[in-house]
Amino acid sequence: MSAVETSSKLDAKIPAGPIAEKWTRYRFENKLLAPNNKRKFHVIVVGSGLAGGSAAATLAEQGYKVTCFCFHDSPRRAHSVAAQGGINAAKNYQNDGDSVFRLFYDTVKGGDFRSREANVYRLAEVSSEIIDQCAAQGVPFSREYGGLLANRSFGGAQVSRTFYSRGQTGQQLLLGCYAALNRQIKSGGVTMVTRHELLDIVQVEGHARGIVTRDLKTGEISSHAANAVVLATGGYSNVFYLSTNAMGSNVTATYRAYRRGAFFANPCFTQIHPTCIPAAGDYQSKLTLMSESLRNDGRVWVPKKQGDTRKPREIPEAERDYYLERKYPSFGNLAPRDIASRAAKEACDDKRGVGPGGRGVYLDFKDAIARLGKDAVAARYGNLFDMYNRITGENPYETPFRIYPAPHYTMGGLWVDYNLMSTIPGLFVIGEANYSDHGANRLGASALMQGLADGYFVLPATIAQYLAGFKGLVSDTRPAAFREVEQDVKGRLEKLLQVGGNKSSASFHRELGQVLWDKCGMSRTEAGLKEALGKVKDLRERFWKEVRVPGRIDQLNPALEEANRVADFLHMGELMCHDALQRDESCGAHFREEHQTPDGEAKRNDQDFCYSSAWEYTGDDAVPTLNKEPLEYENVKLAVRSYK
Amino acid sequence: MDLTLNVWRQERADAPGKIVSYDVPGVDEEMSFLEMIDVLNERLIEKGEEPIAFEHDCREGICGSCSMVINGVPHGPQPETTTCQLYMRHFKDGDTIFVEPFRAKAFPVLRDLIVDRSAFDRIQQAGGYISINTGNAPDANATPVNKEASEAAIDAAQCIGCGACVASCKNASAMLFVAAKVSHLSLLPQGQPERYQRVLNMVSTMDDEGFGACTNQSECEAVCPKGISVSYISRMNRDYLRASVSTPV
Numbered sequence: 001m002s003a004v005e006t007s008s009k010l011d012a013k014i015p016a017g018p019i020a021e022k023w024t025r026y027r028f029e030n031k032l033l034a035p036n037n038k039r040k041f042h043v044i045v046v047g048s049g050l051a052g053g054s055a056a057a058t059l060a061e062q063g064y065k066v067t068c069f070c071f072h073d074s075p076r077r078a079h080s081v082a083a084q085g086g087i088n089a090a091k092n093y094q095n096d097g098d099s100v101f102r103l104f105y106d107t108v109k110g111g112d113f114r115s116r117e118a119n120v121y122r123l124a125e126v127s128s129e130i131i132d133q134c135a136a137q138g139v140p141f142s143r144e145y146g147g148l149l150a151n152r153s154f155g156g157a158q159v160s161r162t163f164y165s166r167g168q169t170g171q172q173l174l175l176g177c178y179a180a181l182n183r184q185i186k187s188g189g190v191t192m193v194t195r196h197e198l199l200d201i202v203q204v205e206g207h208a209r210g211i212v213t214r215d216l217k218t219g220e221i222s223s224h225a226a227n228a229v230v231l232a233t234g235g236y237s238n239v240f241y242l243s244t245n246a247m248g249s250n251v252t253a254t255y256r257a258y259r260r261g262a263f264f265a266n267p268c269f270t271q272i273h274p275t276c277i278p279a280a281g282d283y284q285s286k287l288t289l290m291s292e293s294l295r296n297d298g299r300v301w302v303p304k305k306q307g308d309t310r311k312p313r314e315i316p317e318a319e320r321d322y323y324l325e326r327k328y329p330s331f332g333n334l335a336p337r338d339i340a341s342r343a344a345k346e347a348c349d350d351k352r353g354v355g356p357g358g359r360g361v362y363l364d365f366k367d368a369i370a371r372l373g374k375d376a377v378a379a380r381y382g383n384l385f386d387m388y389n390r391i392t393g394e395n396p397y398e399t400p401f402r403i404y405p406a407p408h409y410t411m412g413g414l415w416v417d418y419n420l421m422s423t424i425p426g427l428f429v430i431g432e433a434n435y436s437d438h439g440a441n442r443l444g445a446s447a448l449m450q451g452l453a454d455g456y457f458v459l460p461a462t463i464a465q466y467l468a469g470f471k472g473l474v475s476d477t478r479p480a481a482f483r484e485v486e487q488d489v490k491g492r493l494e495k496l497l498q499v500g501g502n503k504s505s506a507s508f509h510r511e512l513g514q515v516l517w518d519k520c521g522m523s524r525t526e527a528g529l530k531e532a533l534g535k536v537k538d539l540r541e542r543f544w545k546e547v548r549v550p551g552r553i554d555q556l557n558p559a560l561e562e563a564n565r566v567a568d569f570l571h572m573g574e575l576m577c578h579d580a581l582q583r584d585e586s587c588g589a590h591f592r593e594e595h596q597t598p599d600g601e602a603k604r605n606d607q608d609f610c611y612s613s614a615w616e617y618t619g620d621d622a623v624p625t626l627n628k629e630p631l632e633y634e635n636v637k638l639a640v641r642s643y644k
Numbered sequence: 645m646d647l648t649l650n651v652w653r654q655e656r657a658d659a660p661g662k663i664v665s666y667d668v669p670g671v672d673e674e675m676s677f678l679e680m681i682d683v684l685n686e687r688l689i690e691k692g693e694e695p696i697a698f699e700h701d702c703r704e705g706i707c708g709s710c711s712m713v714i715n716g717v718p719h720g721p722q723p724e725t726t727t728c729q730l731y732m733r734h735f736k737d738g739d740t741i742f743v744e745p746f747r748a749k750a751f752p753v754l755r756d757l758i759v760d761r762s763a764f765d766r767i768q769q770a771g772g773y774i775s776i777n778t779g780n781a782p783d784a785n786a787t788p789v790n791k792e793a794s795e796a797a798i799d800a801a802q803c804i805g806c807g808a809c810v811a812s813c814k815n816a817s818a819m820l821f822v823a824a825k826v827s828h829l830s831l832l833p834q835g836q837p838e839r840y841q842r843v844l845n846m847v848s849t850m851d852d853e854g855f856g857a858c859t860n861q862s863e864c865e866a867v868c869p870k871g872i873s874v875s876y877i878s879r880m881n882r883d884y885l886r887a888s889v890s891t892p893v
Binding site for chain 2: 074132147148166285506558
């Protein structure tokens with residue numbers, strides 16, 4: 001048990017009772033809203049990915065009046081669409097010893113004991129219902145010959161609990177919730193507003209009462225009011241410039257909410273995914289993930305000899321180092337992501353990396369093809385092999401994949417209580433945008449699970465608690481607060497257009513990404529983080545003097561959209577470094593070089609750091625204030641996380 | 645390599661557009677097509693000119709955002725490849741490349757290479773779903789699905805909604821898109837209760853949105869980045885005929 005005191009500003013509102021009964025009891029004790037009353041409440045959902053889309057559809061099914069916003073031309077393009085590998089659920093269809101408790105345990109352990117027990121248990125509990133819901137919607141999961149659902153394994157688990165749809169599980173789940181959303185749009189339950197970007201949130205009397213958006217087609221700035229606002233706006237991996245996220249994924253919604261008083265939790269917990277295609281040159285615009293599912297059958301290796309330039313097939317078996325199998329014999333190639341990423345970096349730092357610049361390791365299917373045959377491998381992973389071939393021009397059936405870690409997911413996000421409400425009353429945060437369930441490292445196939453758990457099952461139940469306090473519909477954008485925020489938003493956009501320098505915003509974004517990747521990426525040190533804090537601040541000052549944003553505010557202007565997002569990333573990078581510096585321990589994806597075991601594993605400090613860090617905004621250039629939520633483990637014993 | 649790019653520039657929906665020529669020297673063959681345009685855009689911004697507006701997002705070939713016609717072919721010359729996954733190694737030094745937006749009456753140009761494809765959303769709102777509320781589902785394994793049907797449903801469901809099928813068709817028909825959507829659900833047992841009403845509603849919305857008719861040229865299949873087969877169009881036509889001539893009960 002840690003001696004950390006809870007900040008008086010944080011109340012996690014965890015229900016009483018044994019962990020397995022909390023959610024059931026909570027729902028029973030929750031206030032119910034009659035259907036005819038639900039019509040009187042208006043909810044704004046921002047984002048239409050798995051979390052936002054499922055929440056908007058479900059809230060409308062329950063009778064609420066819902067308006068859903070997305071910045072894409074269609075809700076189907078949200079970045080959830082790109083998830084490849086799968087979605088976890090504690091179905092135990094394989095009869096291999098899985099259970100709700102095991103999924104809960106694996107997730108808490110996978111997160112290196114930095115997540116809130118009650119939330120994670122609830123996630124594991126609703127996981128089964130998600131699969132039922134999606135199958136009933138017509139999501140075409142991969143199946144066995146008997147017609148039942150197929151499963152595969154993912155990192156950090158010794159059971160097979162991952163459901164999938166070939167290599168495009170994200171798109172199929174998203175199309176399922178997009179279909180549910182379309183049904184509600186058709187029936188009038190959801191008003192869908194596309195090509196609108198949230199630029200700020202509005203509070204009236206201390207409660208979130210609406211948002212200010214920019215119409216990306218016309219540039220019009222407008223206000224929208226509601227009884228509650230739900231942010232489902234995804235993660236901030238693009239702070240690193242190069243990441244597996246889509247080009248448009250950004251931090252603006254959550255960062256703007258942070259500036260207005262929502263605490264940002266664990267911003268330094270950022271996941272670096274081990275299996276991505278290495279960068280090819282300076283012009284590289286994003287990195288492409290190769291699904292972790294490849295590690296089911298592929299074997300990761302580097303040459304034993306430093307600087308070995310032979311072709312992979314010319315290196316004999318005895319001269320290869322299958323380092324994951326060697327270091328982690330019980331999990332082998334399925335070691336969790338943070339561990340596999342660091343091991344790859346270690347091999348490359350040791351000059352045993354392969355490909356251009358020595359920043360790559362092999363992922364080899366030779367043995368799998370010999371064991372299963374090329375056809376069976378193609379049936380499981382064909383689309384991933386094709387994608388790799390399209391991008392690199394190499395054929396992975398004949399020569400091993402070259403892979404390297406890349407920023408992929410952010411465990412950090414806005415702090416939320418058990419109700420998924422932030423520190424601003426009435427502002428709810430779901431999916432990757434919140435911080436709640438994955439601790440310091442997320443396990444594979446758990447992001448889709450969390451997005452849909454929050455959207456289909458958790459938020460629709462918890463938001464009623466808050467709405468029950470209202471007398472009627474909120475749709476009035478006349479309060480002065482809306483005008484003030486609109487003016488703020490316009491002022492900022494005009495300021496961007498007026499800088500009149502001669503550099504693109506992308507050039508600043510690239511520089512920011514390089515600083516963070518070097519100093520706040522896979523491994524971090526006190527000196528490096530202090531250096532990064534200075535560099536990011538300088539970069540931000542230069543940005544506001546030297547950037548050039550072409551075009552006008554009142555037109556479709558992608559360059560203005562990008563500049564506005566980069567401006568927020570330049571603040572977010574600083575917040576991450578503050579958090580990484582303050583957390584003077586290693587845990588999960590947060591690896592401080594000062595804190596490691598003799599064999600290079602992360603060394604946690606539960607005595608002093610067993611808490612979530614919730615940062616409070618104090619000014620654009622001020623150091624934020626830290627609020628601590630101690631983490632109490634009553635059902636899982638704090639232990640050294642071993643995958644050996 | 646050094647290239648010449650001839651790009652459609654159009655400031656807004658109701659403004660006239662024209663082809664503008666740009667020299668793009670120093671293109672690396674490991675760049676993607678969109679990275680090549682990124683490089684050109686950065687140069688334009690530094691010179692004080694307006695960058696080329698184009699739609700893009702995941703750059704992994706799955707979100708369906710990219711919508712360029714490259715040398716007359718939607719998504720360019722590589723089979724089963726979206727523009728974002730097209731690499732410059734497929735071009736050669738000295739090439740002149742024409743880049744235009746997807747063109748169809750139902751896809752008006754918004755700016756430069758960006759078009760409005762919201763008609764696709766409205767077609768799906770007309771019935772591209774199975775009516776089930778959250779929380780009503782039986783156990784997922786309570787309804788086994790024949791493996792062949794399941795695989796055929798996945799093949800159809802791979803559609804990324806990019807609209808290349810429409811852009812390639814001389815009639816600007818959306819039949820391959822609608823057929824993929826209809827077939828995905830009609831192949832599964834879960835989709836049966838609404839099967840015939842669904843096809844009628846979606847086809848009628850497709851017509852209302854201004855898409856043309858199908859004249860069986862299969863250009864849609866040839867450009868589809870997911871290789872979706874025109875046999876789904878036949879499947880949809882069978883359902884449509886059945887729905888039109890019979891009553892459900």
